[in-house]
Amino acid sequence: MSVKAEPGPGDIRRTGASKPLVEVRHLKVFFPIRQGFLVEREVGRVHAVNDVTLGIEQGETLGLVGESGCGKTTLSRAIMRLVDPTKGSIRFRGEDITEAGRRRLEPMRREMQMVFQDPFASLNPRKRVGQIIRMPLRLHGAPRDEAPDRVRELLRRVGLHPEHANRYPHEFSGGQRQRIGVARALALEPSLIVLDEPVSALDVSVQAQIINLLDDLQDDMGLTYLFVAHDLSVVRHISDRIAVMYLGKLMEVSPAQELYSKPIHPYTSALLTAIPIPDPEANRRRGRVAAGGGGTPRGGVAVVGGEPPNPVDPPSGCVFHPRCPRATELCREVEPPLARYRGGHLAACHHPLNVSREETVATTRDPSSPLSAGDVLPDGAAAEGSLGTS
Amino acid sequence: MSSGPLLTVRDLGVSFTAEEGVVRAVDGVTFDLLPGEVLAVVGESGCGKSVMAMTLMGLTRFPNARFEGTAHYKGLELIDAGEEELRRIRGAEIAMIFQDPMSSLNPVMRVGEQIIEQIQAHEGVPATEARERVAQLLDRVGIPRARDRVDAYPFELSGGMRQRVMIALALSCGPSVLIADEPTTALDVTIQAQILHQIQSLRDETGAAVILVTHDLGVVAEIADRIAVMYAGRIVEQGTVNAIFYDPQHPYTWGLLGSITRVDRARPERLPAIAGLPPSLADRPEGCHFRPRCPHEFDRCRDVPPLVARIDGDDDHLDRCWLPVEEKRERREVRPGEIGLGRKPGAAAA
Ligand SMILES: Nc1ncnc2c1ncn2[C@@H]1O[C@H](COP(=O)(O)OP(=O)(O)OP(=O)(O)O)[C@@H](O)[C@H]1O
Ligand SMILES: Nc1ncnc2c1ncn2[C@@H]1O[C@H](COP(=O)(O)OP(=O)(O)OP(=O)(O)O)[C@@H](O)[C@H]1O
Ligand code: SF4
Ligand SMILES: [Mg+2]
Ligand SMILES: [Mg+2]
Numbered sequence: 113m114s115v116k117a118e119p120g121p122g123d124i125r126r127t128g129a130s131k132p133l134v135e136v137r138h139l140k141v142f143f144p145i146r147q148g149f150l151v152e153r154e155v156g157r158v159h160a161v162n163d164v165t166l167g168i169e170q171g172e173t174l175g176l177v178g179e180s181g182c183g184k185t186t187l188s189r190a191i192m193r194l195v196d197p198t199k200g201s202i203r204f205r206g207e208d209i210t211e212a213g214r215r216r217l218e219p220m221r222r223e224m225q226m227v228f229q230d231p232f233a234s235l236n237p238r239k240r241v242g243q244i245i246r247m248p249l250r251l252h253g254a255p256r257d258e259a260p261d262r263v264r265e266l267l268r269r270v271g272l273h274p275e276h277a278n279r280y281p282h283e284f285s286g287g288q289r290q291r292i293g294v295a296r297a298l299a300l301e302p303s304l305i306v307l308d309e310p311v312s313a314l315d316v317s318v319q320a321q322i323i324n325l326l327d328d329l330q331d332d333m334g335l336t337y338l339f340v341a342h343d344l345s346v347v348r349h350i351s352d353r354i355a356v357m358y359l360g361k362l363m364e365v366s367p368a369q370e371l372y373s374k375p376i377h378p379y380t381s382a383l384l385t386a387i388p389i390p391d392p393e394a395n396r397r398r399g400r401v402a403a404g405g406g407g408t409p410r411g412g413v414a415v416v417g418g419e420p421p422n423p424v425d426p427p428s429g430c431v432f433h434p435r436c437p438r439a440t441e442l443c444r445e446v447e448p449p450l451a452r453y454r455g456g457h458l459a460a461c462h463h464p465l466n467v468s469r470e471e472t473v474a475t476t477r478d479p480s481s482p483l484s485a486g487d488v489l490p491d492g493a494a495a496e497g498s499l500g501t502s
Numbered sequence: 503m504s505s506g507p508l509l510t511v512r513d514l515g516v517s518f519t520a521e522e523g524v525v526r527a528v529d530g531v532t533f534d535l536l537p538g539e540v541l542a543v544v545g546e547s548g549c550g551k552s553v554m555a556m557t558l559m560g561l562t563r564f565p566n567a568r569f570e571g572t573a574h575y576k577g578l579e580l581i582d583a584g585e586e587e588l589r590r591i592r593g594a595e596i597a598m599i600f601q602d603p604m605s606s607l608n609p610v611m612r613v614g615e616q617i618i619e620q621i622q623a624h625e626g627v628p629a630t631e632a633r634e635r636v637a638q639l640l641d642r643v644g645i646p647r648a649r650d651r652v653d654a655y656p657f658e659l660s661g662g663m664r665q666r667v668m669i670a671l672a673l674s675c676g677p678s679v680l681i682a683d684e685p686t687t688a689l690d691v692t693i694q695a696q697i698l699h700q701i702q703s704l705r706d707e708t709g710a711a712v713i714l715v716t717h718d719l720g721v722v723a724e725i726a727d728r729i730a731v732m733y734a735g736r737i738v739e740q741g742t743v744n745a746i747f748y749d750p751q752h753p754y755t756w757g758l759l760g761s762i763t764r765v766d767r768a769r770p771e772r773l774p775a776i777a778g779l780p781p782s783l784a785d786r787p788e789g790c791h792f793r794p795r796c797p798h799e800f801d802r803c804r805d806v807p808p809l810v811a812r813i814d815g816d817d818d819h820l821d822r823c824w825l826p827v828e829e830k831r832e833r834r835e836v837r838p839g840e841i842g843l844g845r846k847p848g849a850a851a852a
Contacts (some may be wrong), residue, residue: 382692
């Protein structure tokens with residue numbers, strides 16, 4: 113066990129060059145839980161986002177993944193200022209918008225757009241799709257006669273037929289509604305688009321089309337994306353970096369490719385091995401579902417088992433420890449800081465995977481670590497026993 | 503387990519009158535659902551999977567909708583059954599997990615009450631017992647703090663948790679047919695495995711049959727027995743899981759399988775996708791619906807290819823493509839473990 117001093121000015125950005133477009137510091141979003149019959153009182157708080165520090169660079173795509181309920185949507189909504197942070201700060205283009213009111217946010221709304229996870233709930237059922245897409249254009253003063261052309265062009269870009277503009281949202285399939293959300297977000301040519309599960313409802317071919325489209329738009333217009341997904345197979349293609357979240361905290365932040373070849377955190381590694389393979393024979397050999405998803409490693413696959421965590425009363429130490437196959441006494445007691453590995457790869461784990469002894473010895477505590485994390489960095493000896501994945 | 507099919511669907515057609523014309527969302531869909539089997543329905547977004555599934559539950563009877571064909575369940579004709587009869591069956595005999603959890607849960611009602619309501623509508627159990635059952639169900643589908651969540655409102659739950667509530671609701675009365683429309687789309691892979699396991703145990707314990715609508719071919723490979731591939735309202739190919747994955751006959755199926763991104767493979771420069779758009783269902787191409795996007799299209803494709811067995815000795819593998827079987831096997835691109843859309847012999851590489 114080694115305790116290392118805080119390094120010099122470090123940051124979690126991909127390159128040190130420019131200021132990130134979005135900067136989130138020690139952000140916490142807690143939801144009160146109230147109970148009681150006549151007089152409601154607060155009996156606890158859901159720790160939806162629990163001390164997250166993160167930067168999104170202009171023009172990059174940051175993938176955000178993690179299991180259901182870990183706080184991805186809440187973090188996204190906080191960045192969009194659609195939910196109020198409990199603590200911490202959010203900056204957009206260097207300007208602190210944590211406390212900004214409606215008036216100050218107004219001009220920024222045009223620059224930040226969001227594609228919502230639940231496409232149906234976010235589309236007004238009484239408006240035709242053309243009107244829905246036109247709305248942001250109108251609000252922000254686009255000339256009236258240009259709008260219809262623009263709507264047709266946007267529909268075409270997301271793979272819908274221009275004549276669909278006259279339909280109501282309920283007349284579309286799930287995947288089509290999702291694309292309407294994408295078209296609406298693109299309408300104003302914003303600089304940041306937060307995409308909350310934008311392709312989970314789409315078949316693989318349309319998924320590929322949308323991802324290719326987002327790729328092209330990024331090249332054409334220099335867009336910045338925060339791309340939220342719950343599984344790792346989708347985000348790989350589009351992301352420059354990927355952040356893995358668990359129970360309101362960041363577990364790992366890595367250059368995209370490296371996350372797949374070299375997952376450092378046991379949770380990431382579990383997520384990777386749990387991805388179903390579209391090959392019946394290979395699956396039969398693996399037996400992921402046969403194992404009940406319940407932890408018993410079968411056919412060499414360990415699916416994360418154990419009780420799903422409780423965000424009201426998060427576990428002590430490393431929040432992942434109750435479900436982690438590598439957990440030790442240390443993990444139960446001390447919260448691991450985000451340690452910085454080679455190439456700007458960060459991971460919060462006392463017993464990292466896939467890293468050599470030298471690399472482990474050279475780690476430093478990243479300043480984006482939660483304030484509650486200890487100073488204990490993984491020592492080289494622990495790395496010896498690394499379970500290789502792949 | 504009885505021998506005959508649980509559900510027999512013949513030439514099912516659903517059209518909607520919309521401003522742009524008549525939208526033919528489902529066209530000549532025919533299949534049998536056997537007890538204890540998992541039939542996966544896959545296909546392009548917007549090809550009619552949900553409309554087909556909801557029609558079986560009598561949930562697409564909009565004023566602008568028209569129906570053709572039949573769907574028999576235990577002697578009952580579902581397509582023109584009365585509302586009263588459908589209500590008796592819905593939830594108890596045939597249950598559905600909806601693609602859109604938010605619009606199918608009542609936003610102003612606690613999630614537990616919604617499930618209790620369904621249990622009590624079909625079984626005369628006392629409230630306390632129903633409540634206990636709900637807590638157990640929520641726990642079974644992997645909702646943390648299940649006992650507290652009985653009293654939560656839908657907006658207090660994350661997207662994935664709402665989906666799990668829907669799944670608990672569907673399982674609450676032990677149905678004999680479960681129609682699951684994208685049940686695990688909103689869920690991460692670890693919870694997904696749990697849910698699929700539960701669907702499997704429902705099947706194993708009660709012999710229930712499952713229609714699983716999904717675009718996740720990994721999930722299909724894992725739990726389906728048979729697959730129906732849909733394109734623009736029609737089933738274009740149908741067969742066992744192995745037949746579809748390892749000997750696919752329809753060029754759309756090749757394209758679909760070829761678009762899969764696999765984390766266990768190198769990352770391609772650009773994701774492979776089938777070029778072009780699916781047809782507007784109000785203005786479909788004559789003949790084979792895939793024709794405008796198919797690199798193998800020829801004269802004959804202007805006639806509608808019937809869904810029939812085309813491989814000698816395999817009566818269960820059906821498809822709608824005019825190409826001779828040998829030709830198909832030659833043209834599709836097969837790399838180890840991968841299938842591609844292929845191209846017409848002599849055509850330049852894309
Ligand atoms: N308005 C709210 N009131 C109370 N709790 C909430 C509220 N919104 C979210 N939560 C809780 O906060 C946690 C994080 O929710 P969030 O929607 O951010 O998760 P997520 O990562 O987006 O999950 P999913 O993948 O299922 O969409 C969950 O435990 C959820 O129940
Ligand atoms: N009420 C309606 N009026 C007009 N058209 C409709 C209506 N409902 C659905 N449609 C159209 O019918 C087609 C089939 O829709 P359906 O929801 O079944 O697609 P799906 O295969 O489930 O797609 P996804 O994978 O995106 O959910 C779509 O093209 C849709 O636009
Ligand atoms: S810190 Fe410990 S419990 Fe947490 S992921 Fe690493 S090994 Fe597992
Ligand atoms: Mg979410
Ligand atoms: Mg659907």
